[in-house]
Amino acid sequence: MKRLVWIVALVGVVVLGDRFGGLLLERLLLSSEFRYSQLYEGGLDPEVVVLGNSRGVNSFYVPAMETTLDAPSYNLSYNGLSARMLEALFLDYLEHNATPRLLIVEVTALSGDDSQASNFRPYMPLSGRLGALIRADDVRQAGACQAVRLYCYNSELFLRALAYLNADDQNWINRYTISDQIIAGVADLEPQRIRLRPRNLEALQRLVEAAEAEGVTVRLVVGPYLQQYAALLENRAAFVEEIETTTGLRVWDYADAIAEPTAFADRVHLNRQGTDVLLEAMIEDGFFEGL
Amino acid sequence: MLFNSLVFLVFIAVFFPLFFATRGLVRIAICLVASYVFYGWWDWRFLSLIALSTVVDYTLGLALDKEERERRRKTLLTLSIVMNLGLLAVFKYFNFFIDSFQDAISIFGITDSLVELRIILPVGISFYTFQTMSYSIDLYRRKIEVERNFLRFATYVAFFPQLVAGPIVRASHLLPQFRRDQPFVWNAFLSGLGLVLVGYFKKVVVADSLAPVVDTAFGNPEAMTALGMLIGVFFYAFQIYCDFSGYSDIAIGLARMLGYDFGLNFRTPYFSRSFSEFWQRWHISLSSWLRDYLYISLGGNRKGVAKTYRNLMLTMLLGGLWHGASWTFVFWGWLHGMYLIVQRLIGETYAKGVERAGIPAWIKDGVAMLTVFLFTCLAWVFFRSPDFATAMTVLTQIGGMENLSFAAVTNKVLVLKGFVLISVLLVGEVLALRTPMTEQVLAQPAWRVVGFAALLWAIALLGNFTGGQFIYFQF
Numbered sequence: 001m002k003r004l005v006w007i008v009a010l011v012g013v014v015v016l017g018d019r020f021g022g023l024l025l026e027r028l029l030l031s032s033e034f035r036y037s038q039l040y041e042g043g044l045d046p047e048v049v050v051l052g053n054s055r056g057v058n059s060f061y062v063p064a065m066e067t068t069l070d071a072p073s074y075n076l077s078y079n080g081l082s083a084r085m086l087e088a089l090f091l092d093y094l095e096h097n098a099t100p101r102l103l104i105v106e107v108t109a110l111s112g113d114d115s116q117a118s119n120f121r122p123y124m125p126l127s128g129r130l131g132a133l134i135r136a137d138d139v140r141q142a143g144a145c146q147a148v149r150l151y152c153y154n155s156e157l158f159l160r161a162l163a164y165l166n167a168d169d170q171n172w173i174n175r176y177t178i179s180d181q182i183i184a185g186v187a188d189l190e191p192q193r194i195r196l197r198p199r200n201l202e203a204l205q206r207l208v209e210a211a212e213a214e215g216v217t218v219r220l221v222v223g224p225y226l227q228q229y230a231a232l233l234e235n236r237a238a239f240v241e242e243i244e245t246t247t248g249l250r251v252w253d254y255a256d257a258i259a260e261p262t263a264f265a266d267r268v269h270l271n272r273q274g275t276d277v278l279l280e281a282m283i284e285d286g287f288f289e290g291l
Numbered sequence: 292m293l294f295n296s297l298v299f300l301v302f303i304a305v306f307f308p309l310f311f312a313t314r315g316l317v318r319i320a321i322c323l324v325a326s327y328v329f330y331g332w333w334d335w336r337f338l339s340l341i342a343l344s345t346v347v348d349y350t351l352g353l354a355l356d357k358e359e360r361e362r363r364r365k366t367l368l369t370l371s372i373v374m375n376l377g378l379l380a381v382f383k384y385f386n387f388f389i390d391s392f393q394d395a396i397s398i399f400g401i402t403d404s405l406v407e408l409r410i411i412l413p414v415g416i417s418f419y420t421f422q423t424m425s426y427s428i429d430l431y432r433r434k435i436e437v438e439r440n441f442l443r444f445a446t447y448v449a450f451f452p453q454l455v456a457g458p459i460v461r462a463s464h465l466l467p468q469f470r471r472d473q474p475f476v477w478n479a480f481l482s483g484l485g486l487v488l489v490g491y492f493k494k495v496v497v498a499d500s501l502a503p504v505v506d507t508a509f510g511n512p513e514a515m516t517a518l519g520m521l522i523g524v525f526f527y528a529f530q531i532y533c534d535f536s537g538y539s540d541i542a543i544g545l546a547r548m549l550g551y552d553f554g555l556n557f558r559t560p561y562f563s564r565s566f567s568e569f570w571q572r573w574h575i576s577l578s579s580w581l582r583d584y585l586y587i588s589l590g591g592n593r594k595g596v597a598k599t600y601r602n603l604m605l606t607m608l609l610g611g612l613w614h615g616a617s618w619t620f621v622f623w624g625w626l627h628g629m630y631l632i633v634q635r636l637i638g639e640t641y642a643k644g645v646e647r648a649g650i651p652a653w654i655k656d657g658v659a660m661l662t663v664f665l666f667t668c669l670a671w672v673f674f675r676s677p678d679f680a681t682a683m684t685v686l687t688q689i690g691g692m693e694n695l696s697f698a699a700v701t702n703k704v705l706v707l708k709g710f711v712l713i714s715v716l717l718v719g720e721v722l723a724l725r726t727p728m729t730e731q732v733l734a735q736p737a738w739r740v741v742g743f744a745a746l747l748w749a750i751a752l753l754g755n756f757t758g759g760q761f762i763y764f765q766f
Contacts (some may be wrong), residue, residue, distance in 0.1 A: 003477060006736050013744045021748060150751040159704045176699065 022125075022149030029122050029153070032161040034169050035076055039089065040126045042096035046074040047291065049093065051086045052106025052223070054079040055268060059106060059223035061275035062170040068279055071291055074100075075170060082112035083200035085120075087207040088129035094214060102291055103211050103218045107243055107251060110200040121145050122158040174265035175272050178226065183261055186228040194239045201246055208247050219287060220244075220251045224278055229267040230256035257281055292332040294541045295495055295756075302329065303545075310549060314472050322446045329451035330415070337413040340378060345448045347374050348423040349441055355430045356437035364431060371427035375420040382413055387616030415455035417613055421580055423448055426462035428584055435463045443469045452542040452549075456535070458556040458576035465551070473550025481739060483547030488746040490540030491754070497712045498534035499755030501526040504705050509675055512684040516694035520685055522706055527675050528668050529713050532560065535574070559720045561667075564659035565638065566630040569667065577613070581606050600635070604628035619673045619682065626670040712753070 030041045038044055048071050050060045056077030065073040076089055086109055117133040118141045124131045135142040145152045160169075204220075211218050220243060225233070233239075233255065240251045258264075258281070263274030270278060282288065292299050306325045313321055331338050351371045358364050426447075429435045438444040447466050453459075508515050508523020515523065539556035546553045556576050563569035570578045586606040592599040604625070611624020645655050676682035700706055 002736075006740065009736075010740045010743055013740050014747050017744055017748055018751070021752075144756075148751045150748055154752050154754065156704060159708055163704060163707075 018149050022152065025122075025150070025153045025158070026125065028165075029158065029161050032164050033167060034157075034161040034164040035074070035078070036089070036120070036123055036157070037161050037164075039076065039093050040096060040123060044074055044093075044097040045072065046098075046100055047071040048073040048102045048104065049090075049100040050075040050077055050104045050106070051081075051090055051109070052077040052104075053081045053109040053112055055108050055223045056081075056106035057172070058174050058265065058269040058271070059221075059275060059278055060104065061173050061272060061279075064276055064279060068283070069288055069291065071101075077106065078116070080112055080116040081109050082114050082116070082197070082203075083107075083110045083207070084114055084203040085109075085112075085117060085130075085133060087203040087210075088127065088133055090207055091210060092127050092129060094210070099214050100216055102288070103216050105204070105207070105218065105220050106223050107204065107220050108194060108222060110197060110204060110239075110243065111195040112200070113197070119155050119157050121152045121155045122161065124152055173272050173275065174269055176265055177262050177271055177273075178264045178266050182266060183226065183228065186226065186232070186267060189229070189232055191234045192229075192232045193235045194233055196239055196242060201243065204243070205246055208249060217290065218249060220247065220249050221287075222251060222253045222255045224254045224258045224263070224270055224274065225256065226261060226264050226267045227256050227259055252282070252285070252287055254278060254281065292329045294538065295491070298332070307548075311475055316440070316442055318472065319440075319442050319446050319469060322450060323442060326446065326449040326451040326454060330449065330454055333414055333455075340382070340413055340416065341419060341449050342445075344375060344378065344420060344423050345445045347371065348427055348448070349438070349444045351427060352430050352437050352444070353439070355427065368427055368431040372424060375424045375427075379416060379420055382416055384612075384616045391618070418457045418459055419448055419454060421459050421577075421613075422461070425459070425580060425584065426466075429461065429463055435466070438462070438466050450546075452545040453553060456538050456542070457574075458539055458542065458553055459580050460553050460576065461580075464554060468551050476550060479550060480548045483544040483549075485739070485743065485746075486540050486544030486547060488544075488743060488750070490537045490542075490544060491750055492746050493533040493537030493540060493716070495754035495756065496750060497716055498530045498537060499757075500705065500712055500753065501530040501533070501709050502755075504702050504709055505530050505675070507702060509681065509685065512681060512688055515688055516696070516699045517689055517692050518695045518697065519700045520688040522700065522709075524668050524672055524675075524685065524689070526709050526713075528561070528664070528671050529709075529716065531671065531674075532557075533716065559724060561664050561717075562660055562720065562724065563663050564656055566627065566634050566663060566666070569663055570627075570631075577610070581610050581613075585609060600632045603631050603635075607631065614674070617677075619676055619679060622679070623670050623674040626666075626673065630666055630670075708753075 030037050032038075048065065048069070050056055050062075050073070052059070054077070057075065057079065060073075060075050060077070062073045062075050065071070076086075076093065081089075086105065090103070114133055114137045117130065117137040120130050121134065121141065124134055124142070124145055131142065134145070208218050222236075222240065224230075230236070236253070236255055240253050243249075243251050258270070258274060258277050260274075260277065263270055263277050265271040265274075292302060302325070306321075309321050309325075310318060327338055327341075330341065348371055351367050355364055355367045358367060426435070426438075426444075430437060438447070443466065446469060447462060450460075450465070505523050505527045508520055509527070512520060512523075536557035543553045543556065554576065556574060558572040558575065560569055560572040563572055586602050589602040589605060590598055591602060607624040607628030608621055609624070611620045611622070611627070614620045614623070672685050673679075673682045676685060697703070
């Protein structure tokens with residue numbers, strides 16, 4: 001009998017602790033200043049929102065945008081995001097926050113798969129859309145998340161949220177410069193292709209329609225690559241053209257717009273200095289006109 | 292089958308009730324079948340090797356027991372050793388020998404390609420061959436009784452908790468336990484379960500969280516900063532410790548739940564104050580095997596200083612080679628051999644000097660622990676690197692001391708998580724060193740609930756469930 005009591009006590013403590021711990025961690029998550037915690041906590045009111053993958057993170061430096069454009073801005077990009085994830089995140093954003101005037105989408109996210117979805121487990125209890133993507137990507141992870149609440153928080157994103165408990169994450173950007181070795185290495189690379197996944201293209205189209213229906217101006221962008229690397233992207237024109245045809249929007253192609261290698265952190269990402277160069281070029285091109 | 296896989300949980304859920312519902316040889320037969328299923332899940336073809344090793348050593352064991360003539364006994368023992376080492380030579384070292392020979396003759400301009408077979412390394416072969424060799428040697432030395440029951444002997448060779456990555460449990464320790472029915476003991480069951488949970492924590496939480504940082508560092512050392520590389524090496528020391536001792540804890544815990552005792556395989560090795568102490572605390576089942584069957588057989592320390600050093604070095608070199616068919620492992624063994632020799636050379640003088648200087652014990656011990664740990668880390672560089680060129684790049688990057696800024700370290704979030712986990716581990720180890728306190732606390736049912744629940748929560752919250760292989764599977 002004593003053994004049975006012990007087993008029941010163990011199971012009870014484990015389950016209750018899991019649920020209670022889950023609730024505590026959710027509160028902790030939402031109190032963070034990490035971008036997605038802020039998104040789901042709600043109350044954001046920027047005029048410009050940026051969406052993209054790591055190239056979106058490192059092409060748009062929010063503090064500089066706010067100073068130069070005199071418009072509150074918010075970057076929702078994250079490493080490895082696909083357009084399907086951008087769609088889910090932006091639709092959630094619209095539900096929880098004020099509608100922005102301008103949405104910038106860095107479109108190389110159309111090449112991404114949804115493998116980053118499971119990293120968003122901490123936000124799964126807060127978003128049916130993310131939940132569906134996580135289930136589609138890995139049904140076991142989604143199931144484990146529902147059975148064991150603490151498992152939802154077993155994610156790099158949760159650790160990032162902890163890191164930004166009392167710190168603004170909008171100034172997170174690469175601050176180093178590409179090495180000569182990596183630049184020289186580009187000469188040895190084969191021609192590259194930007195993959196365009198049809199499901200991502202459909203998601204982008206839906207995203208554009210949803211944003212425009214809310215009166216948001218959408219601008220599609222290809223962020224800069226190291227020029228020598230951009231020259232290797234053999235299907236870039238076709239990639240851009242297909243997106244333009246599908247969405248009916250112009251794609252502002254800055255893939256080879258920046259010549260100085262010192263503006264880059266690596267072959268595919270700008271650094272802090274590079275974002276200023278890009279912002280200047282975009283203003284000159286009238287990208288922000290009407291804002 | 293991996294301990295950290297879902298299928299293993301199903302396997303255990305079927306095996307445990309069957310085990311406790313049966314008695315005598317039926318129970319032993321169930322253990323044997325389960326062990327073969329466990330191993331065959333990886334590759335059933337290699338079950339034939341275990342079966343071969345079992346049949347040969349069983350038969351030779353019976354013959355050894357009957358035989359009284361010393362020369363014949365020696366021949367029978369030699370046969371057993373040749374067969375077991377032969378299996379290792381073919382399946383583990385064949386290509387290593389060929390490649391090394393090819394490298395050697397290329398010095399003379401002969402570059403013709405010799406025969407090369409791409410042989411798959413059967414998981415666990417280094418463990419079960421050493422286990423069966425210990426049986427034959429102990430029989431030859433008349434230290435144990437022969438096992439006449441084939442089922443029991445076959446189970447001893449293949450018993451699943453320790454089959455693929457140890458600990459190497461000697462026949463003298465395990466076979467007598469198989470000869471009597473182990474009753475179900477609730478406290479032993481819980482104690483074993485606790486050890487299993489600790490093992491899973493070490494593996495899926497600590498080792499697998501450190502793995503990505505280590506893989507990045509050793510995968511591309513040229514791109515690492517000095518600090519990044521240093522962190523990579525430091526993390527590897529704890530990754531391999533938690534990976535292997537985690538596996539051992541699970542194995543020992545499972546056996547304890549079933550009523551069997553495997554002994555200890557690790558005892559907080561990074562708190563060692565000397566290299567000899569390190570080897571009494573690290574992979575105890577292998578180091579004691581090498582001590583009893585190799586070092587002592589070579590003469591140990593009974594034949595003068597020079598031969599003692601030779602025996603130490605030979606034992607460590609072979610210990611290195613046991614880990615893998617590569618010269619980097621041999622060099623790792625050589626380094627540890629040198630550490631042991633240098634310690635013997637200067638240890639006494641150093642101890643007297645410290646005593647004369649009146650240095651407090653805690654400083655003396657702290658410095659000794661740090662020194663042993665740092666030199667162990669140096670050896671791990673060669674153990675982890677795929678070749679000498681990589682190892683030298685790692686050491687050059689660290690030695691260059693260029694860029695010691697944490698800002699330039701990649702994977703910062705994972706690095707910080709790693710440091711937190713290592714700190715938790717070390718605190719746990721310090722508490723475990725005070726064994727009576729820990730045991731007394733965990734003996735209380737309420738504290739046991741708290742302890743088990745905390746481990747389960749930590750595993751759910753911090754564990755890596757991508758099915759990372761255990762490092763020692765490759766040995």
